[in-house]
Every structure is written in C-alpha cells, then in structure tokens.
Amino acid sequence: MKDDKTTQNGTNRRKFLKMGLLSGATTVAGASLLANLTSEEELKASGDKIRVLTPDGKMVEVDAESINNYPEAHITSEESRKGIPGRKFVMVIDLAKCKNARNCVESCQKAHHLDYNEEFLKIQLIQDHEQADPYWFPKPCYHCDEPPCVTVCPTGATFKRDDGIVLVDNDRCIGCKFCITSCPYSARQFHWSHKSKFDNTDLPYSPETSVPGTEGTVMKCDFCPDMLRQGKLPHCASSCPMGVIYFGDKNEDMVTNGEETVRFSELINDRGGYRHLEHLGTKPNVYYLPPVNRQFPLERGFDVDEDIIERYKDVPYVQDMKEKGKI
Amino acid sequence: MNIALRKKELVKEFSPLLLKPSKWAKIWIGILVGLILWGLIAFVIQVVKGHEVTGMRDNVVWGIYIINFIFFVCLSYSGAFISGVLHFFKTPWKNSVSRIVEIITVVSLIIGPIFILLCIGRLDRLHYLFLYPRIQSPITWDIIAIITDLIGCFIYLYLTFIPDFAILRDNSEGLPKWRKKLYTFLAIGYRDTSTQRKRLHKITRIMSAMIIALAIVAYTVLAWIFSLTLQPGWNSTIFAPYFIVAGLYSGIGVIIIAMYLIRKYFKLEHYIRKVHFIGAGVILLIISLLFGYFTFSEYFSRWFSHKIHDANLLDTLFNRYFWEFVFANYIGVLVPIVILFFKKFRTIKSITFAAIVAVLGLWLNRYLIVVPTLETPYIPIQDTRPEFVHYSATWIEWALSFAGVAAFVLFFMLLMRLVPIIPMSGIIDYEREGKVRPSELTQQQQQQ
Numbered sequence: 199m200k201d202d203k204t205t206q207n208g209t210n211r212r213k214f215l216k217m218g219l220l221s222g223a224t225t226v227a228g229a230s231l232l233a234n235l236t237s238e239e240e241l242k243a244s245g246d247k248i249r250v251l252t253p254d255g256k257m258v259e260v261d262a263e264s265i266n267n268y269p270e271a272h273i274t275s276e277e278s279r280k281g282i283p284g285r286k287f288v289m290v291i292d293l294a295k296c297k298n299a300r301n302c303v304e305s306c307q308k309a310h311h312l313d314y315n316e317e318f319l320k321i322q323l324i325q326d327h328e329q330a331d332p333y334w335f336p337k338p339c340y341h342c343d344e345p346p347c348v349t350v351c352p353t354g355a356t357f358k359r360d361d362g363i364v365l366v367d368n369d370r371c372i373g374c375k376f377c378i379t380s381c382p383y384s385a386r387q388f389h390w391s392h393k394s395k396f397d398n399t400d401l402p403y404s405p406e407t408s409v410p411g412t413e414g415t416v417m418k419c420d421f422c423p424d425m426l427r428q429g430k431l432p433h434c435a436s437s438c439p440m441g442v443i444y445f446g447d448k449n450e451d452m453v454t455n456g457e458e459t460v461r462f463s464e465l466i467n468d469r470g471g472y473r474h475l476e477h478l479g480t481k482p483n484v485y486y487l488p489p490v491n492r493q494f495p496l497e498r499g500f501d502v503d504e505d506i507i508e509r510y511k512d513v514p515y516v517q518d519m520k521e522k523g524k525i
Numbered sequence: 526m527n528i529a530l531r532k533k534e535l536v537k538e539f540s541p542l543l544l545k546p547s548k549w550a551k552i553w554i555g556i557l558v559g560l561i562l563w564g565l566i567a568f569v570i571q572v573v574k575g576h577e578v579t580g581m582r583d584n585v586v587w588g589i590y591i592i593n594f595i596f597f598v599c600l601s602y603s604g605a606f607i608s609g610v611l612h613f614f615k616t617p618w619k620n621s622v623s624r625i626v627e628i629i630t631v632v633s634l635i636i637g638p639i640f641i642l643l644c645i646g647r648l649d650r651l652h653y654l655f656l657y658p659r660i661q662s663p664i665t666w667d668i669i670a671i672i673t674d675l676i677g678c679f680i681y682l683y684l685t686f687i688p689d690f691a692i693l694r695d696n697s698e699g700l701p702k703w704r705k706k707l708y709t710f711l712a713i714g715y716r717d718t719s720t721q722r723k724r725l726h727k728i729t730r731i732m733s734a735m736i737i738a739l740a741i742v743a744y745t746v747l748a749w750i751f752s753l754t755l756q757p758g759w760n761s762t763i764f765a766p767y768f769i770v771a772g773l774y775s776g777i778g779v780i781i782i783a784m785y786l787i788r789k790y791f792k793l794e795h796y797i798r799k800v801h802f803i804g805a806g807v808i809l810l811i812i813s814l815l816f817g818y819f820t821f822s823e824y825f826s827r828w829f830s831h832k833i834h835d836a837n838l839l840d841t842l843f844n845r846y847f848w849e850f851v852f853a854n855y856i857g858v859l860v861p862i863v864i865l866f867f868k869k870f871r872t873i874k875s876i877t878f879a880a881i882v883a884v885l886g887l888w889l890n891r892y893l894i895v896v897p898t899l900e901t902p903y904i905p906i907q908d909t910r911p912e913f914v915h916y917s918a919t920w921i922e923w924a925l926s927f928a929g930v931a932a933f934v935l936f937f938m939l940l941m942r943l944v945p946i947i948p949m950s951g952i953i954d955y956e957r958e959g960k961v962r963p964s965e966l967t968q969q970q971q972q973q
Contacts, residue, residue, distance in 0.1 A: 320908040337904060346755060352664040353650075353657045372653050373576075373646020375586040376664055380754040382903045388586060388646065391577035413575050414646025475903055478755055509908045 253283040275367050278405040278423070281359030286448040286483075287421055288362070289338065289432075290465055292455075293489035295440040296321070296334040298499030300506070305437035309422065311395055311409050316387060318419035319434055323499070323513050332515045333489035334499050336442065338434065339364065339385040339419035340474070340482030347377035347386065356416070362448075362483050363421045365405045371415035378416060382478050386418045431456055440493070448483075500525050529695075531953060536696040539945035542791055543693075544700070549790070550938070557935040564928020567921040568643070576646055578921045584906050585899040585916035590643045592891045593926050596775065597637030597933070598671070598747060599768065603776025604630030605678055605740040606769075612685075612733035618804060620951035621796045624685070624944070625783050629776070631682045632936040634675050636929050643925060663749050670743040677739050681732045687725060688950030691715040717950075744769045751894070757834040758898030767819045774816045775887045777809045781880035783937070785873065787946055796947045799873055806876040810865035813883060817858040820890070824854070834903055841901045842893060845915075849889055857886015 247259040298321050306312070306319050318338065325332040341364045348358050355370035356377055366386075378386040389396075392413040403410060406423040422432035430436065435443040436456050446453030446462060453462045465471060471485045500507055500519075507525060510516045519525045546554070571578050581588045608626040611619040642648060658665055690712035697705040715721055745765040752764035761767070781802065788797040824842075827835040842850050861879040864870045896916050900906070906914050918926075 315910045315913075317908065322904060322907050350662050350664065350754070352659055352662040352668075353653045354659050355653075355657075370650075370653060370657065371647065372650045374664060375644065375646070376662070376750070378583070378586045379756065379899065382755040384584065384902045384904055384906070387583045388576070390582070391575035412647075478903075480755075506908075508911065512905070513907065 272402050273404045273406045273424070273427070275369055275403075275405055278365060278367070279357055279359065281361035281363060282423065282426060283360065284449060285361040285426075287341070287426065288446060288448045288453065288462060289341075289421070289435070289484045290444040290446075290453050290462065290471060290487060291336055291484065292442050292444065292469075292487040293333050293335060294487065294492050295442045295494075296336060296489075296499075297440065297494040298323075298334045298502060299439055300502060301437040301439055302336060302434035302443065305433040306419070309433040310407070310417075310420075311398075311411070313393075316417075318387070318417070321499075323510050323516065325513070325515055332496060332513065333492070334496070335486075336434070337383065337385070337474075338484060339421070340383055340480070340484045341421060343481035343483065344479060346380040346382065346480060350376045350380045352376070361423075363423055364418075365420055365423070366408070366416050366418060367405045368403060368408070368412040368415045368417070371412075373414040373416065375416065382475060382480065383482075386416050389413050389415055389417060497524070528953060528957065531956065532692045532949065533696050535945075535949040535952060536692060539947065539949065540699070542945055543942055546942075554935065554938065557931040557938075560931035561928045561935065564925045564931070567924035567928070571643070571921055571925075572648070578919060580916050580918045580922060581644075582913040582916070583909065584902065584913060585896055587644060587895055587899065588916055589892070589918045589922050589926055590640045592888065592895055593929055594637055594640035594644070595747065595768075595891050595895075596888055597633040597640065597929070599744065599772030600776050600779055601630050601634035601637060601678070602674070602740040602744045602747075602769075603772040603774075604633065604780070605674070605681075605736045606773065607776060607780070608681075609733040609735075609737035609740070612729060613737065618801060620955060621793075621798070621801055621947055622780065622784060622805070623951070624946055624948050625787065626780055627682045627685055628937055628940050628946075629779060629783060631678050632933055632940065634671075634678055635936065636933050638671055638675075640925075640929060663746065663753055666746045667743075667750060670739075670746045674736075674739050674743045677732070677736050681729070681736050684725065684729045684732060685948065686944055687712060687715050688717065688722075688953075689944045689948055691717055692949050692953075693944070741769065744772055755903075756898050757832075757901065757903070758838045758894065761823060763819060763823060767823060770812060770815045770819050771887060771890065774809070774812045775884050777805055777812055778880040778884040778887070781805050781809065781877055782884065785877040785880075787941075788873075791946065793947065802873045802876045803871055806865050806871055806879070809861060809876075809880060809883065813858055813861045813865070816887075817862065820854050820858065834901075837905075838898060838901045841897045845900075846893060846897055849893060853886050853889035853893055857882060857890065 247261060249257050249259055252258055300321065303317050303319055303321065307314070307316065310318060312318065320337050322335040322337050323332050324335040341362055343358075343362070345356075345358055345364050348356050348364060351357075352374060353370055353372055355368075355372070356364065356366045358364050373388070375388060378384075378388060389411050390413075393411070396410045396412060398410055401407065401409060403412075404424070406420065406427075408417055408420050411417060425432055425436075431445050431454070432443075435445040438455065441455035441457045444453040444455045444460070444465070446459075448462060451462050452459060453465065454460070465487070466485055469487045470490075471487050473482045473485055497519075507516075511520075516525065579588060579590075581590075604626050608623060608630060610616070611623050611626065642651070645651065654665070654668060660666075690708050693700070694705065694708040694712045697708060700708075715725070745768070748765040748768035751759040752761050754760060784797050784801060784805070788794060824839070828839055831839075861883045864875050864879040900915060
C-alpha cells in the first residue's frame, strides 16, 4: 500500500532516494568501498560504470555492481566513528498525527533484533499542564549536538559523528552506565543479561546496526545509519502509517516522511517546531511540531494490548479515564 | 626513664592483642569469613548470569552498589582528613585514636572501589579505561583521584607504622619466627635514633598535610560524578561540600563505633577513655549540625522554588520514600544532635548510639540521593515494562553489601593483629616529652 503511495507521490520519494543514493551511498563509495572492492575478488564486473562523488569531491567511475553491493558492505567500528560525509541528520516528529499505533516501535524492534519489551523508541503520554489535553509523544534518542552521554563516557565507547549521529560501540563499552544516568531523556538501555540472539553471528557486529547485542553494554536508538547509507529512511519513519516522523538532512534543508518531502526550515518555522527540554542546552537533533489540529482523538491510542495500556497507569489522565470506565 | 625498658613493657602489654585470638575472636572471624563467602557466591552468580540478577534496571541503573561505594570511599576520605588533621595539628589526645582512624582509612579505601566494580557490566574490559582513556569524563578523574589517594594513604599508614614495627622487631621474644622476619623487613632499618625520628616525623607531617588535600580533591570528584549530570536531584552546586561534610559525618560515626568495640572487646579502657568519646562526640555534634544544615539547604531550595522536575522528585521522596526520608534526614540528624548537645547525655554508650544512628541515617541519605532521582527522570517513566520502573535490591546485592562490611571488619581485625591498635611509639614519644604522670602508666601497671 505504501508503495502505491510512493508512486503517487513518486517525485518526492524518488527525489529523496535519488539524493540519498547520490550523496549518501556514493560519497562513502569512495575510500572505504573501493578498498572493499579490491579485496573481494569474487565480485564480477558487470561492465556498467556509474559515476559517483567521493568525499573529497572527486568524480570517480565505479562498477554498477558495487553500488548494489554496497548496502551489504560491513561498516567496521572504526569506519562508523566517522559518519556519512557532508550530512547532518535531523528528525521532525509531528505530534498532531501520532495515535500510538506503535508501528515505529515494532519495526525498530524488528530491525534491531530487540525483544518485545525492549524499546529504543518509547511513546510517552505527555500532558503539558492541567488545561492541556495529553498527547502521544514518540521519544527516540535525540542525537544531541552537546551530548552529555558522550562527555561522560570514560572509554569513548559512545561518540558523536560528523553527521550528527551519536552511536554506541558495543565492543568498546565497559558497561559503567554513566551515560545512562547522564542522559536527561532516558534514551539509553542496558543489556542486562546474555541472550541467545547475541550468538547469531550471521551479520558481523557494527555500531551502525547495533546488532548483535552484547551482554553488559549500553544500547540505544541509532538513527539507523545502515538504512541512511542506502538512501532509505530509518525504520521508525518508514513504518509509520500516519507519516508522523520526518527524517532528512539539515544541510539539504529537506526532510521527508516517505510521503511528502518538505523544507526543514519551513516546517519548523511555519508550524512552531521546538525541541523538547530546550533549556537543558543539549541541542537535540530531534524536533517536534506541536499537537495542534490533531488528526485523531487521544483515545485511539488506547487501541493497543492491555499490557501496553498498563504502562501508562501512572499518568493522571489515564487514572481519570479508568475511573470513568472509558478505557 | 629507660626507653628500651618501656618499649619492652609495652610490647609485653600489647602482645596478647597480636598473638592469641580469643574464642570469641575466632567465632567472629568464622562468621565474617562465612559472610564473605556468601558474597563471593553472589558475585559468581552475578558474573555468570549477568546484571539481571540484581535489582538494577534501565531506569535505576545504579543501586546499592554505588551507595556502598560512596559510603566506603567517603569513609576513607574522612578518615584521611581526620587523621591528617590529628597529626598536623598535633592534637593532644590523638594517640589512642589515630591508628583506628588510619586503619579505617585504608581498609575502606580498599573495600569501596570493589563496589564500583560490581556496577560495571563488563569487568573483562576494565583495562579499556587505560587503553582508551578520555580525560573529560568524571569517571576518569575519579579513577585518578582514587588511585592517587590509595597510594598516598598507604604511604601515610606505613609511615605511622614504622616505629612500631621497629619496636616489635627489637622485642620479639616469644613471637613466631616469620613475624620477626616480617617486622624486620617492614621496619626498613629504623633504629629510633634522634635523626631518624626527626626525619620520620617531618615526612609524616608533610604526608598528613598532603592527604588532607588529597581527601578534599577526591571527595569533590566523587560528588561531581553526580552533580555534573543534568538530573534534577543531582545537578546541585553544593554537592561537593555536602559530600565532604557527609563523609566526615559517617567517618566520625564509624570511628566512635570502632572505638567502642575495640575498647570493650580488647579491654583498653586505660587508653580509650571517656574523654576521647566526648571529644569525638563534640566533633560529631558540629558535623551533624553542618550536615543537617546542608541537607536542609539542599531540599529547602528545591522545595521553595519548586521547578517542575524538582517538585516531581520531592513528590517521590515525600510519598514513596516517606519513612526512609524521615529516618535519613530527620532522625539521622536530630537524634545525634539532641544526644550530643546536652552534657548529661554524653555517656560512652549514648555517644556510640548517636554514632550508630548517624551512620545508618547517612547510608540511607545516600540511598535517597541515588535511587529516587533515577526513578524520577526529566521525562516520566512510561511505556516501560512494570518490573523496570522501581528499584529494590535483590539478595545478591545485599549479600555482596554485607560481604563488604564483613571484609571491612575482617581486614580491620587482621591489621590489628599486625601492630597494636594503640601506637606504642606514640606513647613513648609522649612520655619522652615528660608529660606523663605516674597515674598514666600502662594498664597492667595500674592493675598491679
């Protein structure tokens, strides 16, 4: 169904993909990819050549085969510290459209091999003050420009990349949990025990995929750099049926939710975009559009499993609703 | 006065402490070893099964391990601080308590960091701290501070031990051979000549000043682990001095408790007298007033200005942790103040009771600094499985905590077997200065 939509709004989506391909995959296709290619002798040349732009601005011709091969290329811990050149990733979440459908949570869990109870992205039920109605509030990692978690890390296991993404290297993390306590947004989680899924080594570990996990280390939302390198949206953004989550590049001043592509600056300025807890000075890269002209009544968000509703039992509004027997 | 003879007398007097473990001491050592073994079992389980066996979860990621860590490390720093002050200012009655303080300092500085290791998810990667150090992390500062402090305290403790090692070496008739060898080795050729004595006094004095400074630095860095974060209950400008005062509070408390137990079980009433308890009690009174003042300032300013996140934290403290809050911050402060303020209440037993209340209250105060803050983050805890919301320590954590306390007591007892708990050299120095009165000779002589 989404594919149909994509063809309808083809230009937008294609534009994003095209741009992603051109400046995302292609830029990295420079040094690291070419080095990769030479080492992999099995690779057959197709004969078709494609021009790509290297990080230092040179046009080079590479085999078309290698471009397709790129997504599977393994990004090592070393490479993942650099980031995707020329990019500055940013997310905009439109609170007016969120109805706690939880597709973002589930697709994220699937992509990062998380358990049912582990969420990189949580949906909060927030009430700004007594007069205001509560609203659903998706909360990923904010990938701050002044990340307190990175400052306090004693080994450099968590780091800020040039493209704005904050990642965790599970091979470096000693599990001191200082980053978890220093994050004011509670964005980080911990691998409390060993799980059989960690033994699955089909895919070699990369901080860009956060898979497989490692016992005794920290995990969090990673903005899906593996998808970004392919010019695709993070799983949460692409799976949202309401198009709540816009994702894009601040340098290009463009964000998309997969259906429409808009100017980031216009979106923020026209619709009063803000960052949560701005006064903390962490400078998040996740922006919110206020929940005005809401598309769904709040109650639609309670159309979920009983145990999910239980997770909001401490919210005064939910207690109220329960008393009235509405939930 | 014949100094050599006096040394012999003193060794004779204190040798029962060094040699024969009484029946009760053996039972105690047995219990302590049992507790430590229980803790070791818990530790093995935690290593094998992972941190899942603790009560720590995604929101409250630090539990009673870090509370014990702060507690013991603060104890150590305050010991260093007090000991340094006693030495540096040549406090008149310091001799009977100075060794107790020094041993507390070193033993708790060994136990404390073990607890922070228990918080670490990947102990096998501990060397990464040195392989990939990042100097802007407060944890790195803390590691540097603790290691420096540990080395400084060891040197200091050793310096204060040297004259006693020499006395024991020279008067070791009746001691086993290995002990004689050990004392000879540890005394490093100290012959108590006046040049050596002067030099040792000078070095000890310099070290005592240095460990005061070290203790303040290390304390501060420890407090910064919390106060440099953005969390509502931690991000406080007064945390560093608050921790220093809190550390002194627990430090004096533990010293009084140790004084009481040692006096009682080793029958040292002649050396550890009421005047020591009253002196320590008055200091505890001053510190408890200061501690109460800091605690009040900390919570009062949060309550009065009631920023939303501060208000949420106080809401947690006053509801979910009501009794803990009352015990830690009312009873734990006011009871010692009342007992110690009135002269007629100042008996050895009541002062010790006040110290126990103070120490327990302070431990709970640390708990209230760590856990409720983590349970009340900026963004309320929602969309989380219910068992991840609140913290309660599991038996694994308690077993390891008690093992830590047991190890503290056991190390203390073992060190007491190595050198007399009352520094003999201090007594000699005191008598050498001619300040002694006949009534203040050894306990044995008095009894004769």
